[in-house]
Amino acid sequence: MTSPRPIGALRRKELMSSKKSTQTGRAVLPDLVAGRWLTTDELAGMLNVDPSTLRRWRSARPPQGPPFVPVSDRVTLYSVHDIEQWLRSRRVVPGQAV
Numbered sequence: 001m002t003s004p005r006p007i008g009a010l011r012r013k014e015l016m017s018s019k020k021s022t023q024t025g026r027a028v029l030p031d032l033v034a035g036r037w038l039t040t041d042e043l044a045g046m047l048n049v050d051p052s053t054l055r056r057w058r059s060a061r062p063p064q065g066p067p068f069v070p071v072s073d074r075v076t077l078y079s080v081h082d083i084e085q086w087l088r089s090r091r092v093v094p095g096q097a098v
Contacts, residue, residue, distance in 0.1 A: 036080040037069075043078045 043066070044051040057065030058076065066086035069077045 037077040038080060038083070040076050040078075043083065046083075 038046070040051050040054050044054055047054075054065060057063065058068055058070075066078055067082040069079070071077055
């Protein structure tokens with residue numbers, strides 16, 4: 001019996017062979033599933049903020065911060081792709097600011 005692989009360990013070939021999720025019938029985005037994912041602690045370290053800051057952003061109404069996936073009550077993951085887009089959207093270029 002083999003143990004299940006984490007989200008990021010799925011092979012692109014496996015994802016491309018199935019165009020729809022068997023559970024939901026929706027199209028699966030290979031880059032999203034096969035991409036790199038960060039935990040709350042990993043992202044907090046990358047952004048130089050305390051993990052409680054990310055938890056506060058997630059629990060705010062409406063939620064703030066980068067998009068996230070609540071995998072369980074204790075585990076929340078952040079897609080590196082989403083983080084990059086979120087950071088780009090917050091970028092301020094001096095001289096071009098309104």
